[in-house]
Amino acid sequence: MHCQVRDKSWVSGMAETLYVRHGRLHYFVREALKRLRVPATHASKIGDALIAADLAGVEGEGVSRLPLFATRIRTGLINPNPGMKIAHQEEATATIDGDNGMGHVVGMRSMELAMELAKQFGVSAVAARNSNDFGMAGYYARLALEEQMVGIVMSNAVPAMVPTYGTTPMLGANPLAIAIPVAEDAAPFVLDFATTSMSRPSIEDAARRGEQIPDGVALDASGKMTHDPQAALEALHLLPLGGTPASGSHKGFGLALAIDILSGVLSGGAFGRQLAGPEGTHEAVAGIGHFFIAVRLRAFGPWVKFRNGITDMMRQLTGSPAKGAPRIYYPGEAEFEIDQERRASGIPIAPDVASELEGLSRQLDIHDSWEHLIEGRK
Amino acid sequence: MHCQVRDKSWVSGMAETLYVRHGRLHYFVREALKRLRVPATHASKIGDALIAADLAGVEGEGVSRLPLFATRIRTGLINPNPGMKIAHQEEATATIDGDNGMGHVVGMRSMELAMELAKQFGVSAVAARNSNDFGMAGYYARLALEEQMVGIVMSNAVPAMVPTYGTTPMLGANPLAIAIPVAEDAAPFVLDFATTSMSRPSIEDAARRGEQIPDGVALDASGKMTHDPQAALEALHLLPLGGTPASGSHKGFGLALAIDILSGVLSGGAFGRQLAGPEGTHEAVAGIGHFFIAVRLRAFGPWVKFRNGITDMMRQLTGSPAKGAPRIYYPGEAEFEIDQERRASGIPIAPDVASELEGLSRQLDIHDSWEHLIEGRK
Numbered sequence: 080m081h082c083q084v085r086d087k088s089w090v091s092g093m094a095e096t097l098y099v100r101h102g103r104l105h106y107f108v109r110e111a112l113k114r115l116r117v118p119a120t121h122a123s124k125i126g127d128a129l130i131a132a133d134l135a136g137v138e139g140e141g142v143s144r145l146p147l148f149a150t151r152i153r154t155g156l157i158n159p160n161p162g163m164k165i166a167h168q169e170e171a172t173a174t175i176d177g178d179n180g181m182g183h184v185v186g187m188r189s190m191e192l193a194m195e196l197a198k199q200f201g202v203s204a205v206a207a208r209n210s211n212d213f214g215m216a217g218y219y220a221r222l223a224l225e226e227q228m229v230g231i232v233m234s235n236a237v238p239a240m241v242p243t244y245g246t247t248p249m250l251g252a253n254p255l256a257i258a259i260p261v262a263e264d265a266a267p268f269v270l271d272f273a274t275t276s277m278s279r280p281s282i283e284d285a286a287r288r289g290e291q292i293p294d295g296v297a298l299d300a301s302g303k304m305t306h307d308p309q310a311a312l313e314a315l316h317l318l319p320l321g322g323t324p325a326s327g328s329h330k331g332f333g334l335a336l337a338i339d340i341l342s343g344v345l346s347g348g349a350f351g352r353q354l355a356g357p358e359g360t361h362e363a364v365a366g367i368g369h370f371f372i373a374v375r376l377r378a379f380g381p382w383v384k385f386r387n388g389i390t391d392m393m394r395q396l397t398g399s400p401a402k403g404a405p406r407i408y409y410p411g412e413a414e415f416e417i418d419q420e421r422r423a424s425g426i427p428i429a430p431d432v433a434s435e436l437e438g439l440s441r442q443l444d445i446h447d448s449w450e451h452l453i454e455g456r457k
Numbered sequence: 458m459h460c461q462v463r464d465k466s467w468v469s470g471m472a473e474t475l476y477v478r479h480g481r482l483h484y485f486v487r488e489a490l491k492r493l494r495v496p497a498t499h500a501s502k503i504g505d506a507l508i509a510a511d512l513a514g515v516e517g518e519g520v521s522r523l524p525l526f527a528t529r530i531r532t533g534l535i536n537p538n539p540g541m542k543i544a545h546q547e548e549a550t551a552t553i554d555g556d557n558g559m560g561h562v563v564g565m566r567s568m569e570l571a572m573e574l575a576k577q578f579g580v581s582a583v584a585a586r587n588s589n590d591f592g593m594a595g596y597y598a599r600l601a602l603e604e605q606m607v608g609i610v611m612s613n614a615v616p617a618m619v620p621t622y623g624t625t626p627m628l629g630a631n632p633l634a635i636a637i638p639v640a641e642d643a644a645p646f647v648l649d650f651a652t653t654s655m656s657r658p659s660i661e662d663a664a665r666r667g668e669q670i671p672d673g674v675a676l677d678a679s680g681k682m683t684h685d686p687q688a689a690l691e692a693l694h695l696l697p698l699g700g701t702p703a704s705g706s707h708k709g710f711g712l713a714l715a716i717d718i719l720s721g722v723l724s725g726g727a728f729g730r731q732l733a734g735p736e737g738t739h740e741a742v743a744g745i746g747h748f749f750i751a752v753r754l755r756a757f758g759p760w761v762k763f764r765n766g767i768t769d770m771m772r773q774l775t776g777s778p779a780k781g782a783p784r785i786y787y788p789g790e791a792e793f794e795i796d797q798e799r800r801a802s803g804i805p806i807a808p809d810v811a812s813e814l815e816g817l818s819r820q821l822d823i824h825d826s827w828e829h830l831i832e833g834r835k
Contacts, residue, residue: 172579201550244782270711333648344766388722404622410711
């Protein structure tokens, strides 16, 4: 079975981007996770989250992460079958203990609970501890849209950000996501950003393209501002959103710190430099925490009034004058367009990622799933 | 009465900064507002909010704003005695109609309601419409600390921010504040920032000091990046936090937009370019909206556990290596130190502000209160 690859060009040294159907990619992820003793329902949810990132064009949080998660599951650093539980609940709030499960499963369980509570109380807050990297924060925020709710999602992460005036990474590039329903036929508002000036995947993109990074993004290992993406990635001393003290880096730093307090301290989990992570030496459990807020729009008035208002707002904005871009886009619009295009034309898998996934399929003895995947390529 | 000024140097052309006792400044504000037909209880609350800003070193949101508010009350653009009401309430959420009252009064009423609801439900959300500029967002967030709650406060504002790739101000410098309790004897965590790179008062400071503003802060009237604070203030085309598209301005833009949607659209109030404002032609009611979230810490676990965690977190941070500053400060620490110093040594009133306040005292026939204020100066 291992050797029945039909198109030899994909075996090794794959040189071109592979385009695959999202349904088949989801199947591949599920099969891989099942071999890692992840229960089928969990595997399906993890697949949803990873493929949503690939569909949105956020490849750095998609299936490219699967080999790393597999390694961490196999070395016992992530629990494939967590006994997640509600550690504490009072009225509209809850704390979830993720039992060191995959972050995507903990994230979905937490957001689902937040939505249940917001249905009842209009607003809710759920903190989660003992979790792992959950990928694209906006994915969980977007879940709230199905119930005409606003979703607010944040997470702490492995230290990569130096404080304003700092020289040592003390906080993660802690993401914040806010999703808000727009009219039925329009792209939803989905803001999802790292609290550093640039996210690590964006710096990796710059490195791949051979581009410099701007001022206010990263320090090199010696603590000096660097424009070299390689030096930035090696040191991982990223600057907070705002860049320099003069242009507001205390804002990005403060936001990252608030996120760590809500996700880490309030949840009763790890925070600050206590956080190990998937990028580390693979020797420690991550201990990541998240925080979720859901707000039911109808608790404030009729849906139609909100819809008319936000439609007007977005029309004002997207119709306002632009320079350096075809028009003004609101957060989530670009990702929505990419998603629609990729559902039709396939998800691109870069050669290095394809090579790693194929290797993973051999390790897990699911090479037939790999073949099924690439058979279905466009 | 008008002429019994004891120290002639304060009558006109005041050349030096005046230092006054905060209690006497509060009295002066109350007397002025009462003459403007603001009820005594409201006048006291507005005084609390304005003096809190002056104590924290945020003079741009303090008593320097009183003459402008007085003008807007007298011309009928702000309602001095609003019939604020809860327009809608369900479980842990509420919408307040501010009846075009002073923003400080609407802000306090809303945050108090949010705290009441969070006591009952663990978390709450309150939207407010038909309000006015409420000054320092962090003031309302800080109110939550008394109840060992996290306070999250935001507001829309008169358009002053151009979207990423935009050329026309479509959003305000919409502030976001997050306050989190720290240990009893430590400064509370109070993050409070404008979603532009620099706030208007900070640009005014740069102009006063004859300093340039950095890249990524403002466009001039012709749409070009400017380093001249005067040109920035004249055009008021401020760039979102993040500065340029390469260094993350879509994050500041998205955050400002989310804040406007929650404060303006969800509250059922004005949003985007519908917002007139105190800086405008004085011809329109502001129609500003706010959004408040309160989160009760004890709903997630014992207070002592949270306190130990956050104390550890802040110790990690403030003890980490610094360069270009004596040490790392967390948000709110600097303001806390200024507050303590000013409570002891007095609040500085710049000569131009003193001159305007004295003029106001004559208009309102409360010059004796002005004399009382400057008698008590340090």
